[in-house]
Amino acid sequence: MYRPLADEIRPRSLDDMVGQEHILGQNGLLRRIIESGNIPNMIFYGPSGSGKTTAANIIAARTNRVLHKLNATTAGISDIKDMISDLNPIMAPNGILLYLDEIQYFNKKQQQSLLEFIENGSVTLIASTTENPYFYVYNAILSRCTVFEFKEVTAKETEKAVLRAVDYMTEKTGGAEIEEGVVPYISQACGGDVRKALNSVELLFSAGVKRDGKVYITLEDAKTVSQKSAMRYDRAGDAHYDIISALQKSLRGSDPDAALHYLARLLEAGDMLIACRRMLVVASEDVGLAYPQAIAIVKACVDSAVQLGMPEARIPLAEAAVFLATAPKSNSIYKAINTAIRDVQQGRTGDIPRHLQNVHADGTGFEREQGYLYPHDFPKHYVKQQYLPDAIKDLKYYEYGENKTEQAAKAYWELIKNGR
Numbered sequence: 001m002y003r004p005l006a007d008e009i010r011p012r013s014l015d016d017m018v019g020q021e022h023i024l025g026q027n028g029l030l031r032r033i034i035e036s037g038n039i040p041n042m043i044f045y046g047p048s049g050s051g052k053t054t055a056a057n058i059i060a061a062r063t064n065r066v067l068h069k070l071n072a073t074t075a076g077i078s079d080i081k082d083m084i085s086d087l088n089p090i091m092a093p094n095g096i097l098l099y100l101d102e103i104q105y106f107n108k109k110q111q112q113s114l115l116e117f118i119e120n121g122s123v124t125l126i127a128s129t130t131e132n133p134y135f136y137v138y139n140a141i142l143s144r145c146t147v148f149e150f151k152e153v154t155a156k157e158t159e160k161a162v163l164r165a166v167d168y169m170t171e172k173t174g175g176a177e178i179e180e181g182v183v184p185y186i187s188q189a190c191g192g193d194v195r196k197a198l199n200s201v202e203l204l205f206s207a208g209v210k211r212d213g214k215v216y217i218t219l220e221d222a223k224t225v226s227q228k229s230a231m232r233y234d235r236a237g238d239a240h241y242d243i244i245s246a247l248q249k250s251l252r253g254s255d256p257d258a259a260l261h262y263l264a265r266l267l268e269a270g271d272m273l274i275a276c277r278r279m280l281v282v283a284s285e286d287v288g289l290a291y292p293q294a295i296a297i298v299k300a301c302v303d304s305a306v307q308l309g310m311p312e313a314r315i316p317l318a319e320a321a322v323f324l325a326t327a328p329k330s331n332s333i334y335k336a337i338n339t340a341i342r343d344v345q346q347g348r349t350g351d352i353p354r355h356l357q358n359v360h361a362d363g364t365g366f367e368r369e370q371g372y373l374y375p376h377d378f379p380k381h382y383v384k385q386q387y388l389p390d391a392i393k394d395l396k397y398y399e400y401g402e403n404k405t406e407q408a409a410k411a412y413w414e415l416i417k418n419g420r
Contacts, residue, residue, distance in 0.1 A: 005202035006195045009168050010054055017051055018161045018194060019153035030148050034059055041118055044128040046150025049193030052128040056099045065097040072105035080113050087122050095122045103127035104136035111138050118144050152192030159187040161194050165201040173205055175214040182222045189226035200225045248278050252286040256325035263321045267314055276302040279320050290330035290403040297323060330401035340397045350389025380416050
């Protein structure tokens with residue numbers, strides 16, 4: 001029976017695993033828990049190919065509990081009932097270890113069906129998920145589990161697994177000649193997914209040209225196999241929101257190189273419109289009045305990109321990204337409107353001053369002088385009068401930012417309002 005290479009050479013011990021040094025290193029907390037033999041309920045959270053299933057298998061091999069494996073994409077309540085039926089002193093004297101893969105696909109009822117057995121210790125749950133468990137796993141389950149985050153495996157760490165796979169396949173096929181650069185390329189191109197890297201190795205050996213009893217693996221074939229494989233992206237998953245967040249934070253943080261990197265990832269994933277929207281937001285939220293023309297410039301770039309379409313759209317969007325990243329920053333408007341909205345939501349309003357009201361009521365029983373002072377009738381087009389309701393007349397929402405443009409406006413109005 002065929003077994004994928006990734007499964008065939010799956011590590012059997014923690015020392016053989018690559019990556020996750022923060023939890024599985026010599027003094028890592030998860031490693032110490034596994035070696036103690038006292039396995040609690042756990043949730044492994046991280047990207048595909050980062051070692052979650054491998055770690056669960058190693059735990060299962062070290063425990064004296066009956067192992068059940070379920071995948072939430074295909075399992076249901078009936079599968080849980082079948083597992084529970086094994087809970088008896090003869091079949092499972094020490095209880096059951098349940099490895100539940102992709103727990104985010106279980107609905108609330110399915111997850112809650114496990115609660116009683118997790119609570120009394122008859123079932124030890126090890127669940128894995130590629131999505132943030134704090135969004136997708138219900139609180140009742142979360143409160144009974146310890147969450148361990150598995151991080152993306154680095155290219156350097158992945159290379160160890162790729163070399164192991166190459167050695168295994170070389171011995172299995174009777175010999176191979178590997179062109180220089182193949183192993184580092186696959187390790188880099190897999191995007192931190194060890195399983196994907198090992199699948200690439202297997203495919204290269206299966207399709208490699210055979211001469212003189214050897215398989216010849218070329219760098220060109222490696223590049224073909226690994227096309228776009230480094231891209232981790234799911235329009236509805238964490239990676240989607242992480243890249244968007246990273247783009248905006250890079251623009252806000254004035255790092256043009258990082259901004260271009262995350263923009264490129266969005267464009268390669270076909271998410272141009274999200275990139276456009278994010279940069280329009282930054283123009284107002286993070287550049288704001290430090291460079292008031294920013295929104296017009298970015299809007300022009302975005303309009304050009306939408307009209308051009310890819311691949312040409314990358315140019316005006318890159319222009320917008322670098323412009324925003326290198327522009328002066330001010331969030332004075334962002335803070336001001338948020339504070340004003342919060343006050344309105346909390347009922348801090350009051351009657352609009354009479355002199356600001358519309359004149360529609362004049363002559364209908366409310367005949368009295370409105371008292372509005374028309375600023376353009378006064379020197380420098382300014383006259384002091386109350387604009388906020390009486391109840392909040394002394395509130396200040398807007399504070400001038402510490403940038404050239406806003407400080408110039410501040411100086412201008414201080415001169416006029418002080419009568420100089």
